[in-house]
Amino acid sequence: MVTEQRVRFLVVGAGVSGLSFAGKLKSEDYLVLERESEIGGYCRTVHQDGFVWDYSGHFFHFKHPELERELVSRMSDEVLRVEKSAKIYWDGTWIDFPFQKNIHQLPKEDFIDCLVDLRQRTESSSLDFKSMLYSKFGVSIAEKFLIPYNEKLYATDLSALDVDAMGRFFPYADENEIIANFRASDNRSYNSTFTYPRGGAIQYVHALAQQVDSSRIRLNEELLSLSLKDRVAETTQGKYRYDYLVSSMPFPRLMELASIPYSPEVYSWNKVLVFNLGFDQKGPSDIHWSYFPQKDVSFYRVGFYDNIFGDDRMSLYVEVGFDRAVELSPEVIAEYRSRVLRDLGQVGLVHGHRLLSEHHVVLDPAYVHITQSSRDEVEKKREWLKACGVYSMGRYGGWTYCSIEDNMLEARDLASMFCSLDSL
Ligand SMILES: Cc1cc2nc3c(=O)[nH]c(=O)nc-3n(C[C@H](O)[C@H](O)[C@H](O)COP(=O)(O)OP(=O)(O)OC[C@H]3O[C@@H](n4cnc5c(N)ncnc54)[C@H](O)[C@@H]3O)c2cc1C
Numbered sequence: 001m002v003t004e005q006r007v008r009f010l011v012v013g014a015g016v017s018g019l020s021f022a023g024k025l026k027s028e029d030y031l032v033l034e035r036e037s038e039i040g041g042y043c044r045t046v047h048q049d050g051f052v053w054d055y056s057g058h059f060f061h062f063k064h065p066e067l068e069r070e071l072v073s074r075m076s077d078e079v080l081r082v083e084k085s086a087k088i089y090w091d092g093t094w095i096d097f098p099f100q101k102n103i104h105q106l107p108k109e110d111f112i113d114c115l116v117d118l119r120q121r122t123e124s125s126s127l128d129f130k131s132m133l134y135s136k137f138g139v140s141i142a143e144k145f146l147i148p149y150n151e152k153l154y155a156t157d158l159s160a161l162d163v164d165a166m167g168r169f170f171p172y173a174d175e176n177e178i179i180a181n182f183r184a185s186d187n188r189s190y191n192s193t194f195t196y197p198r199g200g201a202i203q204y205v206h207a208l209a210q211q212v213d214s215s216r217i218r219l220n221e222e223l224l225s226l227s228l229k230d231r232v233a234e235t236t237q238g239k240y241r242y243d244y245l246v247s248s249m250p251f252p253r254l255m256e257l258a259s260i261p262y263s264p265e266v267y268s269w270n271k272v273l274v275f276n277l278g279f280d281q282k283g284p285s286d287i288h289w290s291y292f293p294q295k296d297v298s299f300y301r302v303g304f305y306d307n308i309f310g311d312d313r314m315s316l317y318v319e320v321g322f323d324r325a326v327e328l329s330p331e332v333i334a335e336y337r338s339r340v341l342r343d344l345g346q347v348g349l350v351h352g353h354r355l356l357s358e359h360h361v362v363l364d365p366a367y368v369h370i371t372q373s374s375r376d377e378v379e380k381k382r383e384w385l386k387a388c389g390v391y392s393m394g395r396y397g398g399w400t401y402c403s404i405e406d407n408m409l410e411a412r413d414l415a416s417m418f419c420s421l422d423s424l
Contacts, residue, residue: 130159394411
């Protein structure tokens with residue numbers, strides 16, 4: 001017979017969100033369930049053959065320095081502070097990111113197209129992401145970079161996305177700023193300076209986990225179903241009767257497990273296949289990550305860990321975006337591995353390099369497709385779930401686009417709310 005355990009807070013997911021929440025609770029009556037064999041979620045790190053790779057580059061940029069200081073004070077690892085250098089591959093050379101502020105670095109004909117179309121754009125109050133790109137930047141900036149790049153990333157028609165699908169992470173620039181940038185370069189963004197520990201993103205996770213009682217983290221235990229009415233959760237290991245369930249698993253999956261009727265067509269997302277590749281010699285030394293809008297190049301972004309660490313062997317993460325319907329079988333992954341290696345040669349990043357070590361991972365979901373209907377439905381359903389004692393949080397629990405810091409803050413705020421309730 002399956003035994004039933006009582007717990008006040010049942011936390012689903014030991015990623016940044018779940019650990020931040022559990023670590024700030026005053027109550028010790030909690031359990032964290034994690035279906036994987038280790039903590040960290042998407043902020044896990046792979047150490048292999050002397051290379052350090054994340055599940056795709058995960059860099060830390062804090063709006064709240066006190067939060068960063070608190071976490072770093074708990075780390076023994078060296079934390080590097082890096083001034084970002086991001087480039088775009090264009091016609092066999094590199095221009096600075098963001099494209100829209102650096103059109104003056106393009107070949108003359110492309111520059112004239114972009115500038116003239118920028119001046120002649122028709123501004124309108126856009127209803128979707130694609131029309132916003134045309135309206136704010138004109139046809140050429142939109143069609144040469146912003147649309148092809150984002151279509152490769154999101155693997156969807158951009159006119160289906162909400163106008164604000166990338167929120168504060170989209171590098172807006174008006175005509176005056178674009179023109180001013182021709183003379184005095186100012187490519188600052190939310191992540192102009194970022195931090196990264198020598199031991200990879202997982203070091204921040206370990207700093208969070210120090211505040212969580214490790215005996216209360218149950219690895220290899222997956223939530224399988226929820227009875228909202230009885231407040232009972234069934235997992236691969238047993239049953240729990242909870243007062244509150246706090247989940248960071250993808251929102252549509254939570255609704256399935258709780259048997260809540262929902263509209264599946266409202267939820268759409270991409271998958272990202274990440275290849276981590278370690279080579280025997282250095283590549284370019286002045287780029288932290290780079291963007292590829294070209295349709296005939298399989299990847300949309302390549303990052304250089306070696307230029308963050310100051311290493312002398314090129315260490316890359318290479319990201320390829322897919323529609324979620326694409327089955328990423330071992331055969332498909334092998335085919336993309338060959339294409340990626342071929343394309344790295346074509347864009348000149350690999351020439352005479354020997355591949356020493358490699359790893360790949362599929363992030364599914366990776367980028368959720370934020371639409372007006374997904375916003376509305378998620379907001380409504382999350383409110384409704386709260387009334388049943390279920391709180392859905394995090395990037396995928398909130399079905400949103402946000403940073404790791406945002407996840408930490410949201411989780412801590414939720415924990416403080418419970419702490420205040422307890423002290424009433
Ligand atoms: C390609 C890419 C690059 C990114 N780069 C950056 C970056 O540079 N900087 C930045 O700030 N942010 C970045 N992000 C965002 C960042 O990854 C997320 O904001 C953050 O990792 C989300 O943490 P989380 O804990 O909310 O979710 P997750 O990390 O997804 O954790 C959820 C956990 O729940 C577990 N789980 C799921 N279902 C169940 C179940 N049924 N039972 C038990 N456990 C379950 C999962 O295994 C997982 O461990 C990036 C995201 C992507 C996709």
